[in-house]
Amino acid sequence: MSDAPRLWFQIRIGEGRFGPGKAELLAHIRDTGSISAAARAMSMSYRRAWTLLDAVNALTGVPVVETERGGASGGGAKLTPRGEALLAAYEQLRAALDVTAASTLRDLAAMDPAGE
Secondary structure: OOOOOOOOOOEEEOOEEEOHHHHHHHHHHHHHOOHHHHHHHOOOOHHHHHHHHHHHHHHHOOOOEEEEOOOOOOOEEEEOHHHHHHHHHHHHHHHHHHHHHHHHHHHHHHOOOOOO
């Protein structure tokens, strides 16, 4: 793990927050088509993943993930248009902030840890 400074942020939507953990969960669901696979990729329980999804749904007022029950096709999950839009907006904001903060983060990384 790197000791380099990094940018971490959350955005407030109403009374709740959306940040890197929820964004990562949505990205894994988008990429794997599965809530359980997304949870495993993040080393979290399936129940915890659903708790986070419920929190995001409460922020947006509509579901961010659509699920299909198991069976012959095995079920699955995908982001709804609202989920796709939320994740895209967060990723766009993240990329813009990374560019804006890059020189400041480099300066912080170059500081002497002893403070001299």
